[in-house]
Amino acid sequence: MEQELKTLTDKVTKLQGNLKEIDDLKSEIKGLKIFLGRVHPEFKSQFPDILKKL
Numbered sequence: 001m002e003q004e005l006k007t008l009t010d011k012v013t014k015l016q017g018n019l020k021e022i023d024d025l026k027s028e029i030k031g032l033k034i035f036l037g038r039v040h041p042e043f044k045s046q047f048p049d050i051l052k053k054l
Contacts (some may be wrong), residue, residue, distance in 0.1 A: 033047070
């Protein structure tokens with residue numbers, strides 16, 4: 001039981017790290033969208049097309 005609990009705890013810790021990394025990436029993407037929207041106003045109108053291509 002103790003080994004199973006340790007294994008589950010390790011997996012939860014790893015998943016929390018992955019979620020933190022995903023949150024960081026979401027913040028970076030949001031920052032890039034804001035930057036590109038300000039520097040290149042046409043980006044806002046092209047953004048849906050860019051997403052379709054990805």
